[in-house]
Amino acid sequence: MTTAEPAGQRPRGSELLAAARTVIPGGVNSATRLVGAPHALTAASGAHVTDADGRRYLDYHAAFGAILLGHAAPEVDDAVRAAIGGGLDLVGWGVTEPEIELARLVTETIPSAEQMISAMSGSEATAQAIRLSRAVTGRPLIVKFQGGFHGWHDAVARNVISAPDRAYGDDPLSRGILPEALGSTLIAEFNDLDSVRALYEAHPDRIAAVIMEPIPHNVGALVPTAEFVTGLRELTAEQGSLLIFDEVITGFRHALGGYQQVCGVMPDLTTFGKAMGNGYPIAGLAGPRRLMEHFSSAGGDVLLAGTFNGNPVSSAAAIATITYLRDHPDFYERTHTLGDRMRTGLTEICAELGIAATAAGFGGVFSLYFAEAPVRGYRDLMRNNDAAYVAFHRRMTDRGFLMLPLTLKRNHISAAHTAEDVERTLEAAHDVLRTIRKDGLLAAAG
Template sequence: MNQNKTERSVAFFEEAKKYIPGGVNSPCRAYLAVQDTPRFIEKANGSYIYDVDGNAYIDYIGSWGPMILGNNHPIVLDAVKEVIESGLSFGAATEREIQMAKLVCGLVPSMDMVRMVNSGTEATMSALRTARGYTGRDKFIKFEGCYHGHSDALLVKAGSGLIANGGAPDSAGVTEGCAKDTLTAVYNDFESVQKLFEENKGEIAAIIIEPVAANMGVVPPNPRFLKQLREICDVNKTVLIFDEVITGFRLALGGAQELFDVKPDMTTFGKIIGGGMPVGAYGGKREIMEMVAPCGTVYQAGTLSGNPVAMAAGIAQLSYLKEHPEVYTHINKLGKLLYGGLRKLAEKADVPCSVNDIGSIGSLFFTGQEVKNYLSAKTADITAYGTYFRQMLLKGIYLAPAQFEAMFISYAHTETQIKETLEAAEDCLTNLKRV
């Protein structure tokens, strides 16, 4: 496979830059970090994605995670086709919202009630507001390198497409006043959390964390770390929020909290609960969620929340996952094959690399250090990753266009495709060593 044709993508990008900031509607699509031109996508099916120049790629982005069954899965597609005949949006209550809420609460161990929203950003923002309203406190702890969407208070050492700026907000337009109650700890370092509690006694409303970090690349938690967070929150009557936008329904049917046997007080989800449609959700203990309007005094609203198309797609996908546990067996088996293979290839090519993985998600970091937090993740050579990315793209392998994003395997991927990917990676890593 050699994907050299880019004429239409290049032309579309030049046109897009006239009307859209940077030519893209999300910075993670910009290809700036890998010094290339974004591929404009025409369609996707199964484990493949196709661009406007007719190139086919094995897809390891999967719309940034939600396509766990593969692109355009017929179960999800049929559900969407059925519902759109009745209308695309009503801005009113529907039966499907109840079905979705019952399904999610039944699958997630810690969740009594759930509120649908339209994105992961909206979910995390709303969860934090609810935790503050519930506790009557202002401050919260997040972790360096964990990304929880682009609401103002969360854009501090936020990882992903952002660059840390000495503890100040990572984005222009975010005031220091808005971020003053945001406390940052070091991922996988419980002592840094203890220190913040000691310095801010009785003031911390919540801890919010990706239970498996996936926006500084994939960084799993140390064996005791999540349980220690649960314990310190219990002692201090602080709300523990798991941001499972990436891990929810992917690492296990009940998410990372099921896998690690740690129950948060609140959980946030993203587009995986909508089969890839724009959707999010936050929920948790009944006593906390009953603080949300119209029950309580924490206001949050959305005219498109619980959109019938997103609900139909999500019910179809989550129901399939519930009824087919073999999905997890398959994607986790392929994860071991792919990430274990990359680890061996990097060692064989003598290229300084560290591979982190858990289940079906993983990252190849171009660093000789073990990556266990944001500081060690930032030792990765982004120039080397850019070279690797461009070479893999030419071989028909569609990876995230940034070192600090995750790879995602779907149920549609096959062992043959994993082997094809590893063959491509072997060539690319060998070429990198020569350079």
């Protein structure tokens, strides 16, 4: 991973990155943060972030989707300040009122949730969900989809953005994963029920759970067909497996009740995180009492532990975020309208310029694939022109529209973005697409 920007153009950012490199491996605390400029950020407010060299960006990166109400949303920051001054910090004993309030809010808003446990990151939530599934079913294997990302732990850190020769095969994201862990996770194709059926046929009575992002946003936005999600629900139930919706990105973002509210299909377990605390570290796992009471806290045999679980400051942030969303249903109308406008605008621009591309997304999330429709599963994404995708994101960022310059990554519209922001983005996109077309990076529409 390299940065395209000459160091001289971002002196302070480059200096900070160099300083960071002496004490943090590679200079960043998560590898994908190293891709492209800016190198260091010093301020964030509403829909904007400012880099160490004083450049301001309209932020569609949104901390990988953790920001939903805008940066430093006053409702959330006020609640955090009140929690800090409220006379109760982390006690690690018994339960506190914010934990109860948060679990109540989540169980009232997520349709399939009767109980929830709180964690600090999405990876912890999916690890808990997978272990619980194995314990409840007594089976060893799980199924995930090519292109889905569910965190960095051994069970799921594989087969996300795979090169064509590694897709569907063994494609771990890391060395150090035990072969037994890799071999216990099977890979299917999104929006292709037969690919899941084939795994059940090959491994009868061995699959504990199917885990899925209801919309795999880690490869942009593959929207599921109704037949696929309902079929998956029926198939997993028939086979005695659990269905896990990993709503770490879709949860609270696309609807108050997550994508399960949108599609009307109820999973057995739901994980969420990211936007739930508008940038504060909090995540959760929810499900029906009959499953959740397998946790050791309720006398079951599945370990529930975590020093920071139920952290009062993070809980306050999540309560404030979810309460805001519950009390402002217009948030969804607004972000969906802006997302629709962005997708329509991008589609029109590509048509006008004769560019073969597909503006995909849902609600306030959008992606511009450089591949012709239909784009339904990972197989279609292997037709994506990665160089054009990265060039588009990078050149948009150079113009002040922060988009993650990694292939297939999505963009997020928050409560702080305006219709005018979207129009400005489309104007810039028009220019950028014209220039990258001129540079020979784009295929013409057929």
